[in-house]
Amino acid sequence: MAAKTLPKGYEPADVESRWRAYWEENKTFTPDVDAEGQPYSIVIPPPNVTGQLHIGHALNLTLQDILCRYNRQQGRKVLWVPGMDHAGIATQNVVERKLATEGLKREDLGREKFIERVWEWKEEYGGKILNQIRRLGCSVDWTRERFTMDEGLSRAVREVFVQLYEEGLIYKGDYIVNWCPRCNTALADDEVDHSAEKGALHYITYKLEDGSGDITIATTRPETMLADTAIAVHPEDERFNHLIGKYAILPLVGRRLIIIGDKYVDREFGTGCLKVTPAHDMNDWELGRKHNLEVISILNEDGTLNEKAGEFAGMTCPDARKKIIGMLEEAGHLVRIDEHEHNVGHCYRCKTVIEPFVSTQWFVAVKSLAEEAAKAVEDGRTKIYPASWNKTYFHWLDNIRDWCISRQLWWGHRIPAWTCEECGELVVSRQDPTTCPKCGASRLVQDEDVLDTWFSSALWPFTTMGWPDKTRELEQFYPTSCLSTGFDILFFWVARMMMMGLHFLDKVPFNDVYIHALVRDGEGKKMSKSTGNVIDPLIMCDKYGTDSLRLTLAALAAMGRDVKLAEERIEGYRHFMNKMWNAARFAMMNLPEEVPAVDVRDASSVADRWILTRIEEVKDAVQEAIEGYRFNDAAQAIYNFTWREFCDWYLEMIKGDLNGEDEARKAMTQKVLHTVLSELLTLAHPIIPFITEEIYATLPGHEDADLASERYPERRPECRMAGVVEHMQLLQDVIVSVRNIRGELNIKPSLPLDVLVRTTDDATRDFLIDHQDLIVALARVQSVTAGTDVVAPKACASHVVSGNEVFVPLIGAVDFDVELARMDKELGKVDKVLSGIEKKLANTSFVENAPAEVVEGERAKAAELQEKKEKLARLQQRLRDAMA
Structure with missing residues (x-):
């Protein structure tokens, strides 16, 4: 494989391409399932088919490869499964943008033709990231490459859906979800990115129906008041609890709103009174269910207002908000507007502001699944590294809500559910049904939605190994040994894999979870294209x-x-x-x-x-x-x-x-x-x-060797020789002492020196004398004298190493006057620069107004110069002592 000799310089490109080809051609990383050896397995976190290798991928892949190559060295049979995720939203967006360049929309093609175009795109452009993974030298088994929509995984996804439905853990119903108006689909809670934004808190008065006064609420979204169906106060709030059971009138609309009491209300926020809009706020939805409130939705799927918004129908939320604020002010209902910073949710894919939206969706009832996933970490079946992430993991599982798994897309695993057009029967089946099991009719319509991408990803550790079939891979390599991943998908993926693995195989999907860190730039800032600090x-x-x-x-x-x-x-x-x-x-x-x-x-x-x-x-x-x-x-x-x-x-x-x-x-x-x-x-x-x-x-x-197949070096305990490390340290210290003296005092490397060592005992003396050839060669000295009775010569430099004193005579090696003058000159330069920096740091205006990293940089320079100044002073004193 390799040449007989190494070229003068190392040229990585040629070496890397040859070894990558060699490993793949020889299937170096394809394990023999039936071979001896303890199994070790990792499933690669499947990158999106649209993905491109970034530095976070590079870190995680490197760490996984270290684990796999190391465990092969330990004699284990290692399986590292590669693959890709179909990435529903991202991939559909890519293909739709490509269609737009042709002046087409997906609706122009129809569902079937559009899916064909996506597969064509996937074959031509998708999976570029797999070749980039090859570039890193990852020792995956390319013969077992998987895709979340390949035939085997699609069958497994369908089996899981049907089983969960039959067990009553999957259900369909109207529920409030996170809705992306841009992608026109529902999102799970953990697909929403929250960020703090500057907004406004609007104080609005609602008149009481009985004419006894009014009640003021505070809201960041006045446009949603059109869908209000109640006002809530805290039942123990003496300012307002006497109003519970009364009615207020919704401004601009005239709807009667019941005033309810609920301990959910934060008495310290705003006015202590909360407008309740069950269709457009997650928490209000829960209040609405608890108090049996009417649900009024005023939004269309594209984020505009619908006909229930009356004269505001067809407007965008920002436009409607502006108009409503003006009308409230004109009618005397607007008390004031305060600046207010609050968290706003965005689609994790397109970054559009999400809308809480009531629609018919499919859900997984996850409470029992989450309890089992938590127990597996509590009892140590799965260990999370570092353990500090345990708290976050448990907190999310303890507060989990049912998982919305339907997406209003065309690309993905289509939900295997059909509705009979004759009798309305819902049929969920492993095979496409031809007739209704209830009435026998043949007019069956399949659900339009597809499954959340994370649904199929949650099955990755066992579906990639052949489940639901009982394969040798599944028998040998499940549970997997380790999952290495980022903290950002601890909930998206890790927790869900735990739920599904435990439920369907009664085993954790991995023994260890290693949460790798975030890669930042050299100054600790998060990398981003807009900042321009991304490292490719x-x-x-x-x-x-x-x-x-x-x-x-x-x-x-x-x-x-x-x-x-x-x-x-x-x-x-x-x-x-x-x-x-x-x-x-x-x-x-x-x-x-x-x-x-x-x-x-x-x-x-x-x-x-x-x-x-x-x-x-x-x-x-x-x-x-x-x-x-x-x-x-x-x-x-x-x-x-x-x-x-x-x-x-x-x-x-x-x-x-x-x-x-x-x-x-x-x-x-x-x-x-x-x-x-x-x-x-x-x-x-x-x-x-x-x-x-x-x-x-x-x-x-x-x-003819391939190092990737070699075992970890055998141990030779008999080669651990007592005292040899300490002896070598003494030799190194003596040699370094002479080198330092030569460098500090500007003595030419070619000038031979003598070295004398006053030892603490005869054994040390004998050791140094026995190995004086090494001191002579490496310290470039002409003689070595050692002994307990060595006397320091006049005009010498010295160092103490492990209690032994090293002396180097300086007469004839150093021109004392010239060297002292040189150091004086160097001290002057250091003093001048240091003085300038100290004046700058003494300037309060500079320290308070300059960027923090600039100030810290100046302080670091000052500390470095101060250390250099002190070192020069010590050297001068050493020379003067030698001259005395």
Whole structure:
């Protein structure tokens, strides 16, 4: 698969396309259902057929892929099911807009022809997102791709509907729903996006019928008063409870309104009196049912007023509101108008303001289903990560209302219900009926509505595995192991899958639910096209490589914390790819075609013993992190080990052994290098699959290997060598101390130095002397002297490391006067800039009026400069002490 050697530079595009094709052609990710191994399964949250990959998708897909690739490494048979959702409203809107360019409406085609056009669009343009998912390297089983309207899922949807209807859990009736005038369809409660908007509170007086006075109400929607059928007051409100049972007269209309008492009324809001409009307010609907009030609907489906609105018929709500306010004011009924901020509901698809609207709809009675879904989390059958989302989950289930599942669309699963035109019998059937079971007539008309898209999505975990048939996939892979999803569909989807899975299979649909965070921009702001701060994952893949994006997302995916993503972070992780690539090239230049057949457990050099110990610790860290959904900890463990330990230290320390004449030591180092690099690539593979595959397949002995099929590195507890990490830390500290002194005092890298170490004990002395070759090579010194009796030389710089004192003589290495003058000059520059910033921060006008991020930026600069100033002062004092 891979070339025999690695090119000089890493070019992601070619590597990624080759490995994607290889995995798919070889069905690498298609599990053998009958194979041994514990099952592990995930169903992909099905993206809309109209969808395009955004950064939130990229995060969630990356995390799911990490879980799937890691669990394959653990020897489990892993099934990750891909697929798409038919997205009723969104898809119908797309096709209707396309028809509009041809001067057509769906009504011009008729239902059947329109559906044909939607399927044509789906085949040609739909599903673009699946190829984008491929771009991310997702290890899904493409042989089991599903669509919520494919034949198998359609049969399952129909079976569920009929069963629930037969059980009395699906019913049809007139009810108030959220209505989108733009999409001309009902919406479920959780398909409504609420946002705070500035509006107005209108105070209107209604005369009492008996002439004894009037009563004033406050409303944000005066146009709905045309549909008022009562006024409500709190029964314990002494200001108004004496009016209960009396009547008021509705201004402009003249209708008698009963005054009722109900504890629902908020005595503190407005005047404490509430106009009741059962047809156009969700809470008023409940009051209307409770008090048996008349329901008057004044709206058409398109949001205009109907004939029951009298002279306002045909007007839009805003136009009617304006006219009504004028007429109320002229008639003396308008007391005042106050500014008022309130929550306004919008369609989650087209963002049109929704209208509470009474219509005939189909509903699922969810109370009993919701109780079971709550119990499953309470008793631990399903665990939610992070657990802080449990409260939100329970709150929604505790306050759930019956689910409106009918949609006034043509694209979707048509409701399997027919009405007999002869006798009115309602027939709900698994098969299309030909005659009425009651009267035998053949004139049956199917319900025009389709099911809510979320109805079929709620069945996704088990219908994708063949239910209602008893398949091997269902037997092996249900319940699924984990669901990774965003918090925004915790109610849309997660809770509903719990209800349906428990009801139809008596099992939870997933053992774990991982709620991933929201991806924000680098400053923590929500990404939006209007703001212009959106990061396109596909552009990032083209620019920096897919692995760079994946590693960035994983490294930032701390549980329960939003991801702050800036392009600079992705670019930074691209440098990591280069680092890993160059390390691999170095390894290959120093490895023979056949790796020496020696046992790494016999390694004797401190470098080999240390790196073998550390790779064992990293195995534990990565495993614990991924299994605990701490993806950021896994990514950081791999990043830190690769860059700071394997590349920066180990590869430098072994150059002497690789180039030396001790063949036995060289062979052992080659074996350790090959072993550790191979295992590091395996550990990193779930997060960065492409570069690790390419390098792994190029290493000696792996020419025909596919890393995606390799097992997690075996444990070698005998390689965890006591004290070796501490010994290596001492060596590193001594070397870093010398490097720091050289850098701080501007000593040329080529100038050889001497180093002396006053040790705390003889054992430390012996260790440093035994490994002075490493100190000489890595610290670029010419001699090392160590001992408990070492005396600090005159004019030296020093550092203390673990109680041991490191001394570097400075005579001949530093021109003290020149260096002190240089530091004085640098201090002057720092002081000047710092003074300017401090004056700016002392200016109250700047601090109060400048954007918060600008002020914080200036404070950060000031802190950085102050730290630099103090460091320079310390260095000057060190030089003066050395001169004394």
